[in-house]
Amino acid sequence: MNTLAEENYLKSIYHLSINAENVSTNQIAASLNTKASSVTDMLKKLADKALINYTKYQGVSLTSSGEKIAVNIIRKHRLWEYFLVEKLKFKWDQVHDMAEEMEHISSAELIDRLDEFMDYPQHDPHGEPIPDCNGRFKASELKPISTLSVHDSGTISGVRDHSSSFLQYLEKQQLTLGKKISIMEIVEFDHSMIIQMENKKEIHISREAANNLLIAL
Amino acid sequence: MNTLAEENYLKSIYHLSINAENVSTNQIAASLNTKASSVTDMLKKLADKALINYTKYQGVSLTSSGEKIAVNIIRKHRLWEYFLVEKLKFKWDQVHDMAEEMEHISSAELIDRLDEFMDYPQHDPHGEPIPDCNGRFKASELKPISTLSVHDSGTISGVRDHSSSFLQYLEKQQLTLGKKISIMEIVEFDHSMIIQMENKKEIHISREAANNLLIAL
DNA sequence: TAAAAAATTTAGACTTATCTAAATTATGAA
DNA sequence: TTCATAATTTAGATAAGTCTAAATTTTTTA
Ligand SMILES: [Mn+2]
Ligand SMILES: [Mn+2]
Ligand SMILES: [Mn+2]
Ligand SMILES: [Mn+2]
Numbered sequence: 001m002n003t004l005a006e007e008n009y010l011k012s013i014y015h016l017s018i019n020a021e022n023v024s025t026n027q028i029a030a031s032l033n034t035k036a037s038s039v040t041d042m043l044k045k046l047a048d049k050a051l052i053n054y055t056k057y058q059g060v061s062l063t064s065s066g067e068k069i070a071v072n073i074i075r076k077h078r079l080w081e082y083f084l085v086e087k088l089k090f091k092w093d094q095v096h097d098m099a100e101e102m103e104h105i106s107s108a109e110l111i112d113r114l115d116e117f118m119d120y121p122q123h124d125p126h127g128e129p130i131p132d133c134n135g136r137f138k139a140s141e142l143k144p145i146s147t148l149s150v151h152d153s154g155t156i157s158g159v160r161d162h163s164s165s166f167l168q169y170l171e172k173q174q175l176t177l178g179k180k181i182s183i184m185e186i187v188e189f190d191h192s193m194i195i196q197m198e199n200k201k202e203i204h205i206s207r208e209a210a211n212n213l214l215i216a217l
Numbered sequence: 218m219n220t221l222a223e224e225n226y227l228k229s230i231y232h233l234s235i236n237a238e239n240v241s242t243n244q245i246a247a248s249l250n251t252k253a254s255s256v257t258d259m260l261k262k263l264a265d266k267a268l269i270n271y272t273k274y275q276g277v278s279l280t281s282s283g284e285k286i287a288v289n290i291i292r293k294h295r296l297w298e299y300f301l302v303e304k305l306k307f308k309w310d311q312v313h314d315m316a317e318e319m320e321h322i323s324s325a326e327l328i329d330r331l332d333e334f335m336d337y338p339q340h341d342p343h344g345e346p347i348p349d350c351n352g353r354f355k356a357s358e359l360k361p362i363s364t365l366s367v368h369d370s371g372t373i374s375g376v377r378d379h380s381s382s383f384l385q386y387l388e389k390q391q392l393t394l395g396k397k398i399s400i401m402e403i404v405e406f407d408h409s410m411i412i413q414m415e416n417k418k419e420i421h422i423s424r425e426a427a428n429n430l431l432i433a434l
Numbered sequence: 435t436a437a438a439a440a441a442t443t444t445a446g447a448c449t450t451a452t453c454t455a456a457a458t459t460a461t462g463a464a
Numbered sequence: 465t466t467c468a469t470a471a472t473t474t475a476g477a478t479a480a481g482t483c484t485a486a487a488t489t490t491t492t493t494a
């Protein structure tokens with residue numbers, strides 16, 4: 001088994017790898033709230049364990065065994081988030097930090113039974129896909145509503161920013177997963193958007209918000 | 218917050234305190250599978266934090282704040298065990314090690330909602346009482362069936378030994394919580410007992426087993 | 435293409451939690 | 465009551481994970 005710190009590093013590298021082939025020391029340090037020197041130390045350990053490909057100064061990528069571990073942590077994270085929202089009735093903005101701890105509970109049988117107990121959910125409360133017990137999942141094909149044009153429409157299916165403040169704002173505006181919206185107007189000046197809900201109500205959202213609200217067409 | 222190691226020490230001291238006013242260094246070392254010297258180191262830290270009363274060579278006892286923390290860990294342990302058995306359908310001999318990890322999940326709100334979700338269970342799968350969110354619980358008034366006499370009867374309500382081997386043995390003999398039994402005979406020679414189940418079936422159990430099976434009259 | 439700036443690594447230190455071996459204190463049997 | 469033994473503590477190491485400050489390498493910019 002790997003330590004809690006190792007698991008968090010692998011998960012961070014996995015998430016950062018979505019944007020870039022190789023992940024830099026500073027990116028990892030920023031995402032884990034540590035110092036670059038601490039990251040370098042850990043990278044050596046992970047490389048020794050053959051969980052990452054690492055050459056000095058060149059950044060890192062996960063090996064396939066490192067990726068497997070990362071995906072498993074993410075599976076646990078997302079299943080626990082689903083549990084907290086669906087069974088314990090937490091709000092979607094409250095569950096991330098708890099899941100950050102729970103994702104390190106080691107038993108594979110526990111997580112598989114939890115998955116079964118909840119009837120194999122496909123997405124976590126933020127719309128992220130939940131890997132199955134073999135680590136397989138469909139990469140979500142969502143895109144920010146900021147990429148849409150006037151008259152386009154679709155269903156809110158994910159968020160890019162998981163911060164409490166953003167999620168609470170969305171909740172207040174009823175911009176929650178599953179809601180259908182269409183674009184009424186895009187303001188030239190600041191790229192803010194006026195969108196219409198199914199109940200015809202119109203909401204004005206900033207470019208920033210539009211960049212972080214994901215939609216399935 | 219306290220570290221995982223600190224929490225485990227407090228819990229161990231709590232359990233050992235049931236038999237004796239003061240708990241010895243060696244007792245703690247045995248229960249946590251560490252060395253006496255490691256225990257001494259930790260006792261100093263816990264004493265500095267005012268979680269235990271400690272004077273060199275004299276053993277330790279919990280302060281009220283130490284006890285509060287210990288009871289809270291035990292509450293979490295027993296609620297997670299109950300969850301694993303009642304919701305995820307694990308057997309009673311499978312859940313202890315998982316709960317040993319889960320008891321360290323920190324959120325109090327999480328555990329209170331879990332408690333509510335399961336409708337405030339009073340006992341864990343081994344018959345141990347579950348403290349409420351204020352740390353209150355009734356000390357169980359169970360006694361080993363080895364203390365009974367011929368013709369006495371009662372309901373199996375707990376086990377003293379939580380090892381897989383004992384629990385699996387009991388399961389196989391149908392000696393599970395809630396079953397009513399009565400004492401048919403006590404063998405002079407080795408203090409083994411012949412007990413009768415509700416269905417009139419008779420089972421012969423060793424003195425050792427009888428010492429570890431608890432009953433409510 | 436040579437500085438300057440930025441990124442990364444190394445050196446040395448600290449904390450937590452362990453350990454072994456040695457020293458000290460307590461205990462209980464003669 | 466004394467001394468051998470058992471229990472406990474201290475001394476000195478080690479490993480994981482982190483930090484600051486200094487050194488090194490890479491990248492950018494002029
Ligand atoms: Mn999350
Ligand atoms: Mn985590
Ligand atoms: Mn248990
Ligand atoms: Mn534990």
